[in-house]
Amino acid sequence: MDNPHLKSVLAEFPDVDAAALPWPPGAETWEAKDVQLFIGSGGFLKPKKSKKAAEVKTAPPPPTPAPADVPTPAPAEEAHSGYPATSSSEPAAAFEVPAFNQDRKTLTMPVRVHCEDTAPNGHVRIESLNAFAERIRSLALKQVMGISLADLKERGLAILATEYVIEIVGKGIRVLDTLRIDTTPEFPAAPLFPWDTQMFAEDGSLYMRGLFGLNLCQISATGAYSGADTTAYNAFAKDLRKFTDPSRSKFSTTSLRFYSAYPKAGAPFTPEKHLKATYVVRSTDCDMYNVLFQGRVPSMMESCYPQHDARAFYVNIRMSVHPGDELAVHVFVEKAKAFFVCLRGKEPVLTAVGHYEASAICQEEIKCASLRLPIILKFCNDGTKPSPCEDFDFTKV
Structure with a gap:
């Protein structure tokens, strides 16, 4: 793309490969701020066309007649009906350019x-x-x-x-x-x-x-x-x-607990049902480190508690989980929420909280699946019901 402002703008983005961006037609005439907007968004944002430019219409070139007696060669592969053929001149996608x-x-x-x-x-x-x-x-x-x-x-x-x-x-x-x-x-x-x-x-x-x-x-x-x-x-x-923003910081050297980044709901997690299931970790649940990939947890939990269409999830991988591990899964259900405790033997290797309606994850739920877990484990292992506290109330189970 030959734009006179490109070189100076690229100086602000030393790690961007301009050739990989999907430059649209007309980018050669963009102003510097337009080029900056486009590159800074990874090719996502394009400048609006000016009204004057939109009114200018260029007459299409006259069609070139096909040479006589020259058959048109058939394409190597016909496009399927309903799907337009891909042009080799289309710009390469550049979506994976932060x-x-x-x-x-x-x-x-x-x-x-x-x-x-x-x-x-x-x-x-x-x-x-x-x-x-x-x-x-x-x-x-x-x-x-x-x-x-x-x-x-x-x-x-x-x-x-x-x-x-x-x-x-x-x-x-x-x-x-x-x-x-x-x-x-x-x-x-x-x-x-x-x-x-x-x-x-x-x-x-x-x-x-x-x-x-x-x-x-x-x-x-x-x-x-x-x-x-x-x-x-x-x-x-x-x-x-250099990519941090101190104004957004949620943690500090004296506040490293994950739950501290979330507000309190002002009410304890109060389950009404306690269910049990078994899940055997598959190799497809794991990554190149041969441990559970965190993104797989919501789908795994759906196998244990068949509630569909999760809208929010908190996941806490407490210990390394490997292919073939058999997990005993305890599911505590409160209306459209579920709290999962996954045990390998008696080890709590994984906990999670799923919301199946639009609602925010709160501090009480995260603390149930982290800080308060040792108390809840007694209930999972031997049925000893914990006393209610500000974070949970198991009296209905």
């Missing part, structure tokens, strides 16, 4: 919603929203630091998501709609580096909000994981700190 937006102080990237991302209720599946959020983090890591998750593994490091919340707050999304992801990391103290994430619909409305409690881990020679020490943590965070 950029840093100076105004919003956030890493941003558009993603396209495909059929496999959608749920029967007209929303994007929680699992796909998790994958979108993970994708921009991984791509930013590759773009900023020049390393991938596979490279980190070779260095004896891993990034593990131990806790996260995803909440769908917007209206339904259609197939091939575009979501804009905005995500911002923070580095309160080793080994935690959470990412605040939002996704916006094409009309600019907020569709999803999420918080991902990632941890930088060191992998021992035996394959065991432990939190990275301060030296390794600071070396890793050095190049990413």
